[in-house]
Amino acid sequence: MNDSKEVVRSTGKGFVQTVVDVGGQKGFQPTNAQLSLIRGYQTAMTNALQNKGITWSDIVLDQKLYQDLVNSAQMGFDMQVENTLFPIPRRDKNAGKFRFTFQLGSNGYLWRAMKYSYGKVLDATPRLLYKGDTFIPHFRDMNHPYDTFEYEPKDILAEKKDEDIVGGFVYIIYDNPMQNKLVIMNRAEINKHRSLAQSDNVWSQWYGAMAKKTLIIKAAKAIPLDPSKIDDVYQQSQIIESEGTDLDTQNDILDQQASGDIIDTPELPPAAPAMSAPIPAAVPQPAAKPAAAQEHKVVMPDKAF
Template sequence: MEAQNQQQASTAEIAKKEPTQSERFMAKVVSEFGSSVGEVALTDFQKRLAQNYFISIDGILRSTEEKRIKKSEQYRDPLPVTWANVNMEKLARDVVAMARIGFDPGQPNHINPIPFKNNNTGKYDITFIEGYRGLELKATKYGLDVPDHIIVELVYSTDTFKPIKRDLNNKYEGYEFNINNPFDRGTIVGGFYYHSYSNAPEKNKLVIMTIKDIEKRKPDHASPEFWGGEKDKWEKGKKVGKETVEGWYEQMCRKTVFRAAFSDITIDSQKIDDDYLRLKQMESEYDVAEVEREIKENGNKDIIDITPRGEEDASAGMASEHASDDVPTTAPQPGGDEVLF
């Protein structure tokens, strides 16, 4: 009995010394901060960001592993989606770059982690996809000529919208926009965004998008939970037909116009730093991983179905371009221009 107690005490002591996943993660991030900025100590803000990244990644790993286990053995990847199988060196470098840009996974629609299996390393790489608020942050920080205000609106069939283009009679671009029936605006016919410069109105810019333009930007993997439409209906593990889902069509249309508005800001080459280059590299890696996923999905079906954990809905499907800004926390309010910054 005494020997058994001693063994249990020894096991408990070893377990106590074994660093937790959170401690391992923080140690890697601290080390990477130290190698990149010349000092190991993190500010309180950087520590909070690192904790937010750990919590966010831990959540997506857990949900993805649950989905892996639920798959039949025939289609299940043998490698568990756990911290032990994550490429920690790459993750630490990426987290440092994202944190220094200012992306905070604790904020809605900033940045979203997505795990992909790297067959070359036998590990899972965590890539990051910026949400529409993250896109705003990046454009504001690295933009060449950032507008003072950016206005984004959808136009409905009962609204009155008149664009004013710059010509001999008008010094500046502008528009007239009236919401005639705020509680029943009809169907969406398009949208627009407006770049406004307070001290240089001659640079004001109006871009109009028809509903066709908006829907052309709908991601190939858009989920019915977001854009609406039909999806497979399952009962007791068997597909029994189709069901119609209402989704969040209006919000998705608005976010599409929003993304176009900030993507239209030219990046200033003089502001590009190592963190921005790292971000572009991750975007490229994500594109490559998506192509590989497509090949596997349409080939032998032997693939882990990776679903990103959106800020508002962890169980809905991936919508490629909108991976991290799918279901909004609050619906856009009808009426009035929204000044974003």
């Protein structure tokens, strides 16, 4: 670790090369895509600092930070893709500076689940249900070989109001349709997640958007993982996730990080230009629709189901 510190100081390596050299394990050879992601991390982190009125000189730059960035690049997380991974600067009471933690967004949860899924996931698009919509779920049973549904909005051209949302669903479509899975949430379930938010400002202004994010996260957690795919990158990603979201143990995490060596990178290069690597594109819902028994047809009521 001391050797790495001296190399950085004597050569004045840039941000990306420092991340690779200090954060990567011995023999780590980043791909061009991973290098692009790391450049994007620099941009996103710089923007996060500017929004908080913090400078890079106020940030603790240690091996733990660089390892987290390498892991995120190996996972394929793109901080410049909406709701994937957020860099969060938090004050370290011991160092008298700030440290970056990383919070996983809804698209980040889905990206990771799709990457490590048992079977190939083609699509997991969230949809909201409004008063008057017709929604008929068909879960796998003797009459249905896999989950499916029927959905007919009351008026597709009508203005959609947040107060009319009664729930939502995600239809997880696999390359093998026998694995297709339907995930449903009603408004009461969505509101439970809202109640856990530190601030209600975003929810009150953008209820529909936040409801969709909540549906995506639930769908991601409903995707079975392939044990043969689980590796060190996945396991470390879970640790980073817990550090970014578990505020109750944040001080303990920072205390542990404080024991690491600090890498001095006095001259950070200008932020890299914006780039984008979106998550896999959605595919159309299968056209086949099993016939439904008329007595099972449900019309969304005026209140949450």
